[in-house]
Amino acid sequence: MKSRIREALYIGLFDALPLLRDPMLLVVISLFSFLPVIFIFVFADQRSAMQSLVGAIVLTFSFTGLFASQSVYFNKQWFRFQDMLVASKVSPASYAVGLSVSGLVVALPGVAVALILLLLSGPTTAAGVLLLLITSLLLWIGLVFVGFAIGATTKNARRANSIPQVLSIALGFLPPVYYPLDRLPAIAQPIAMLIPTTHAAQLAKYYFGLITIPLSQVAIGWAYLLGFAALMGFIASRRAHWVDP
Amino acid sequence: MEVVRVEGLGKTYPGGTKALEDVSFSIQKGEIFCLLGRNGAGKTTLLRILATQLKPTVGRASVLGHDVLTDPQAIRPHIAVVPQEARPQMLLSPYDHILYFCLIRGQSRAQARERTQKVMEDLGLWEHRDKLASDLSGGLRQRLIIAMAMVADPEVLFLDEPTIGLDPLGRRSVWHMLRELTRKGATILLTTHYLDEAEILADHLLIVDKGRTAFLGTVEEAKGDTGLGMRVIVEPAAGNGSTAPEVLEPRSAEEILAIVERGLREKRKITFKPASLEDAFIKIVGGSIEVENT
Numbered sequence: 001m002k003s004r005i006r007e008a009l010y011i012g013l014f015d016a017l018p019l020l021r022d023p024m025l026l027v028v029i030s031l032f033s034f035l036p037v038i039f040i041f042v043f044a045d046q047r048s049a050m051q052s053l054v055g056a057i058v059l060t061f062s063f064t065g066l067f068a069s070q071s072v073y074f075n076k077q078w079f080r081f082q083d084m085l086v087a088s089k090v091s092p093a094s095y096a097v098g099l100s101v102s103g104l105v106v107a108l109p110g111v112a113v114a115l116i117l118l119l120l121s122g123p124t125t126a127a128g129v130l131l132l133l134i135t136s137l138l139l140w141i142g143l144v145f146v147g148f149a150i151g152a153t154t155k156n157a158r159r160a161n162s163i164p165q166v167l168s169i170a171l172g173f174l175p176p177v178y179y180p181l182d183r184l185p186a187i188a189q190p191i192a193m194l195i196p197t198t199h200a201a202q203l204a205k206y207y208f209g210l211i212t213i214p215l216s217q218v219a220i221g222w223a224y225l226l227g228f229a230a231l232m233g234f235i236a237s238r239r240a241h242w243v244d245p
Numbered sequence: 246m247e248v249v250r251v252e253g254l255g256k257t258y259p260g261g262t263k264a265l266e267d268v269s270f271s272i273q274k275g276e277i278f279c280l281l282g283r284n285g286a287g288k289t290t291l292l293r294i295l296a297t298q299l300k301p302t303v304g305r306a307s308v309l310g311h312d313v314l315t316d317p318q319a320i321r322p323h324i325a326v327v328p329q330e331a332r333p334q335m336l337l338s339p340y341d342h343i344l345y346f347c348l349i350r351g352q353s354r355a356q357a358r359e360r361t362q363k364v365m366e367d368l369g370l371w372e373h374r375d376k377l378a379s380d381l382s383g384g385l386r387q388r389l390i391i392a393m394a395m396v397a398d399p400e401v402l403f404l405d406e407p408t409i410g411l412d413p414l415g416r417r418s419v420w421h422m423l424r425e426l427t428r429k430g431a432t433i434l435l436t437t438h439y440l441d442e443a444e445i446l447a448d449h450l451l452i453v454d455k456g457r458t459a460f461l462g463t464v465e466e467a468k469g470d471t472g473l474g475m476r477v478i479v480e481p482a483a484g485n486g487s488t489a490p491e492v493l494e495p496r497s498a499e500e501i502l503a504i505v506e507r508g509l510r511e512k513r514k515i516t517f518k519p520a521s522l523e524d525a526f527i528k529i530v531g532g533s534i535e536v537e538n539t
Contacts, residue, residue: 007349014345018336080331084394087296087326087403088350089318243317244299245259 004094011090011098012105015071019106030110033060036178037114048179050121051210054132055177055201057114061136062171062197064103065143066164071099072151072240073160082242092242100144124208131207138225139200143171145232152240170195177201180211196228246274248401248432249295254304256290256456264290265456267304272434272449275427279447280436283530287456288436289329289405295434296326296403308401325399327407329436331390333378339365339389340374346393364392367425369418384415391419402426404435408442420446444522454530467525476524477504480514494520494528 019025033056040052076082085095118124147164154160175195176184181202184192192198199221205211206218249272256265265287272278280288293299295306297317305312311319333342343364347357365371368388378386387410394402402423408416416439423433423446437443443450444464452460452467460467479491495501508515 003351007351010345010348014337014341014349017341017345018334022336078332079334080328083293083296083298083328084326084331084346085349086298087321087324088397089322090349243297244293 004091007090007094008098008101011085011095012101015075015099015102016105026106026109029106030060030108031113032110033057033063033107033172034110034114036173040178046121047210050118050208051180051205052178053114053118053121054204054208054210055179057111057132058136058139058197058200058204059172059177060107060111060114061104061140062143062200063168064107065100065140066147066167066171068100068103068144068147069151069154069164070147070160071102072148073154073157075099076152077155077160078157086242095242096144096148096240100140100147104140118208128207128209132204135200135203135207135225138229139196142196142225142229142232145229145236148240149232149236152236171197175201180205196225199224247271248274248276249278249306249308249434251291251295251306252304254291254294254306255302256287256294256299257302263456265294265301265453268451268453268456268458269304270449270451270458270461272432274432275430276448277423277427277433277435277446279443279450280434280453281438281440281443281450281526282436282453282459286453286530288453290456291453292326292403292405292434292436296324297321298326323400325394325397325402327391327394327402327404329405329409333381333386333389333393335377335379337378338375339370339378339381339385339392342378342389343370343392343396347396350397352396360396360398364395367422368392368395383410384412387411388415388419391422395422399431401432401434404433406436406438408437408439416442440521440523440526452526452529460525460529464522467522467529468520476518476520477501478516478518479504479508480516482511482513494524 013020019029034053037049037052037056041049044052072082082095115129119129146167150163151160154163175192175198177197177200181189181192181198202211202213203218203221203225206213249270251271252269254265254268255263257263268287268291270278280291282288290299294301294313295308297308297313297320300314305314307313308320309323311317313320333339340361343361344357347360348354352360362371365374368391370385370388370392373381373385378389381389387407391404391407394404404423408419411419420442423435427433435446447464449463450460450467451458475495477493477495479493481490493500493504495504505515507513
């Protein structure tokens with residue numbers, strides 16, 4: 001187990017090294033999810049701004065999960081490092097975890113800054129921060145599986161870039177993650193609740209005391225995120241091949 | 246000692262493309278075994294199956310006594326692969342690549358640093374250790390990929406066109422390195438399009454054509470199949486309008502005498518050349534090329 005964690009750590013570091021050594025790129029990637037927050041801070045009230053900041057943290061995790069597809073694609077089809085690592089004692093699980101964590105490592109500075117801003121903006125409990133991170137991590141796991149399925153099955157570099165970008169709009173910018181759910185027309189709200197990022201954002205905002213939702217909706221949110229991660233894990237296990245069929 | 250054994254191996258891809266059919270051979274410890282064939286002949290498919298990266302459809306293959314399909318985990322710690330068209334990460338240095346591959350493969354930091362320096366010195370990369378891969382020539386990048394595979398000190402090394410893009414000196418340094426490895430007991434399977442490379446390196450070779458075995462044996466046996474192991478090139482007679490020389494492969498002393506007599510009679514220049522592996526290769530797979538062209 002220790003050797004597997006070590007493998008994953010070094011695979012993640014190797015994948016993240018170019019970004020970690022380029023501070024400009026690191027700032028851009030790390031703050032990507034937080035750009036809309038600036039506009040909301042300028043043009044909306046403080047309650048909306050706080051919600052957008054929580055939403056941005058949730059989306060940072062989501063995007064790093066989704067964009068694991070690019071690492072998977074490039075390591076398999078472009079660099080061919082996956083072939084080199086298959087022919088070694090590295091396990092597929094270490095490889096998958098390593099590539100997923102590399103994105104997370106790069107995004108962590110942005111998350112840290114956002115959490116500090118939230119803590120400075122009002123009273124927040126440690127449990128609130130912890131539950132926000134757990135919710136985000138659960139969504140991240142589900143989207144890592146999506147990213148792996150995309151990266152492992154796409155043989156076209158443009159698609160490996162464009163599919164996660166389109167999905168990031170559908171999962172991040174359209175649903176009520178940055179903005180409150182009640183800003184949507186009543187008819188659109190049930191549709192928004194079909195999207196996993198909505199559930200994660202609702203739970204995170206709830207645990208930060210920014211919105212109130214019934215306990216049944218909290219339970220549904222957790223069940224949805226768990227089910228989503230399990231379903232995506234099943235799909236990825238069927239589609240993302242370590243050894244080609 | 247038999248290191249690789251392949252029996253009746255076949256591969257049909259999920260889309261229905263038949264890449265390999267009924268291929269059988271074995272590789273002994275310490276050998277360099279070359280896989281030759283035209284583009285799309287099935288060389289990479291065969292190499293990837295043996296390197297446990299691709300599942301065969303029929304037949305059996307084992308490496309170091311372990312079945313590639315049922316027991317790949319027992320094989321993987323003892324092998325390394327240089328994939329076709331692998332590229333380094335352009336924003337990292339050669340030192341980063343090799344060090345991290347040592348670490349990923351389970352070496353301690355001290356072992357990894359030591360091994361990295363050794364492999365880089367062996368492959369002439371040490372002086373380039375801190376450059377970005379984007380600043381390296383194509384040949385140095387290819388050497389870097391080979392170095393990344395070498396860190397494992399593998400018992401069996403699979404190389405898919407490893408010297409493509411290397412200059413003549415770079416190719417020779419790789420050949421020297423491969424010979425050194427086999428001297429230490431490693432076994433090597435490599436695919437190449439450079440027939441001079443196969444001629445120099447191969448202890449045994451397999452020529453695959455359209456997924457099937459077209460030839461299996463030594464380089465000398467392959468050349469022997471072309472006749473007496475020599476070619477006679479008869480230049481066109483002056484003023485006959487023809488520009489293409491005749492290339493003949495006499496199979497007996499009588500045939501040679503007849504060619505010489507004809508050359509003297511027609512006042513044509515005659516050159517004797519030893520048959521090369523390229524001649525043998527063209528002869529072995531030439532039949533299928535002619536069929537395709539008709």
